Amino acid sequence: MRTDMALIMTMQIKVVRAELADLDAAWAIVSEYYEAVSVVVREDLETFCRQFFVDGSGVWLARLDGAVVGCIALRPLDSTRGEVKRLYVQPAHRGLGIAAQLLDALHDYARAAGYRWLYLDSKDDLPAAHAFYQKRGYTPCPRYNDNPQATIFMRKQLA
Numbered sequence: 001m002r003t004d005m006a007l008i009m010t011m012q013i014k015v016v017r018a019e020l021a022d023l024d025a026a027w028a029i030v031s032e033y034y035e036a037v038s039v040v041v042r043e044d045l046e047t048f049c050r051q052f053f054v055d056g057s058g059v060w061l062a063r064l065d066g067a068v069v070g071c072i073a074l075r076p077l078d079s080t081r082g083e084v085k086r087l088y089v090q091p092a093h094r095g096l097g098i099a100a101q102l103l104d105a106l107h108d109y110a111r112a113a114g115y116r117w118l119y120l121d122s123k124d125d126l127p128a129a130h131a132f133y134q135k136r137g138y139t140p141c142p143r144y145n146d147n148p149q150a151t152i153f154m155r156k157q158l159a
Contacts, residue, residue, distance in 0.1 A: 015101045017109065018059040023049060026059045029071045033088035037126065040149050051075050056082075056113055060105045062089065062098045069093040072102040074110060077119060077144070082110050084120040087129070103136060107158065116159045121150035130154075 018026045027045055034042050043051060052059045052073050062070035070089035074082050084106060089098045110118055120138065122129055130152060138154040145153075 012065055013096065013098060013101065014063045015060055015098075015105045016063070017105070018053070018061050020049075020053055022059075022061060023053065025068045026052075026061060026071065029061065029068050029088065030059070030073070030086050032090070033071065033086050036088065037123070041147065058106070058109060059086075060102050060109075062093075062102055064093060064098075070098045070102055072099075072106050074106050074118075076115075080114065080116045082113070082115040082118050083145075084118050099132060100136070111158050117155055117157055119144050119153070119155045121145060121147050122152040122154070123149055124151045 023045075027048060030048065033039070051057060052075060057073070057075040059071060059073045061068050070087075070093065072087045073085040075085060077083050084103075087099060087102060089102075107118070118138075119141070120133065121144075122133075133154055133156075136156070138156045141153050141155040143150070143153050144155075
């Protein structure tokens, strides 16, 4: 008899950059992320669309047999630096490499868009996220924004 994990492993994971037609699905998973990590400063739907559905930015969705199970977002800081935002994989689907696939897709886009550096912020209470980013080449850096919840700041050179 197959376990739930074995069944999940046979499913198709697909990561794609969201298009405007995917706005509702992207907003739903990002809203789930907001609740999961208790984000205080949140974009409203209009700001979310304006920030992440334009050239130089994006939202990537991970779909497992068609259902959205994770996301990550990118927005520009300036012409050579971008900011990684909203990496989230639903708890039931963690451990399948989905976060790595999401980050890889974002990195590929960021390189093609001409970003030389990627930055991110996080909170002290997300040690698994910090370890994940460190394994992916992110290193601590000075504070670069005024996010009141952020206590950890990291960056990675792409070029």
